[in-house]
Amino acid sequence: MPKLKAKGKGHPPGVMNRLEQQYANHLELRRIAGDILWWSYEAIKFRLAKATYYTPDFVVMMPDGELQCHEVKGFWRDDARVKIKVVAEVFPITFVAVTGSGKRGWKTKLI
Numbered sequence: 367m368p369k370l371k372a373k374g375k376g377h378p379p380g381v382m383n384r385l386e387q388q389y390a391n392h393l394e395l396r397r398i399a400g401d402i403l404w405w406s407y408e409a410i411k412f413r414l415a416k417a418t419y420y421t422p423d424f425v426v427m428m429p430d431g432e433l434q435c436h437e438v439k440g441f442w443r444d445d446a447r448v449k450i451k452v453v454a455e456v457f458p459i460t461f462v463a464v465t466g467s468g469k470r471g472w473k474t475k476l477i
Contacts, residue, residue, distance in 0.1 A: 379421070380408060386407070386423055386424075389424065389438045389464060390424070392472060393424065402429065403429060404426070405424055405427070406424065407423065408422075408424075410435075412453050412457060422435035422436065423436060423438045434460040434462055435453075436462045436464050437450055437463055437464060441465070442463070450477050454477040460476065462476055462477065
């Protein structure tokens with residue numbers, strides 16, 4: 367019998383939710399326009415501690431070659447905030463929190 371997931375507990379790895387798909391469409395338009403060079407979904411995984419990992423939603427390459435990790439959330443839970451703050455302190459990469467939607471516009475905040 368398949369294990370049931372609690373509502374709001376995410377989705378299978380490698381499968382975008384609706385908000386992530388909207389953001390992927392946004393990133394692709396930015397790539398076509400030349401605002402970014404490249405993007406990928408769940409392309410890297412950071413090891414924070416034994417059996418503790420963080421996989422950002424998107425890795426984005428800016429025009430100057432800088433890599434950024436973008437985390438897309440409809441709303442932020444405390445555990446997600448803690449994890450992204452820890453990874454931002456440990457790894458020398460720019461982490462960006464993304465909220466909103468394509469309809470109302472995307473809001474970004476550097477972590």
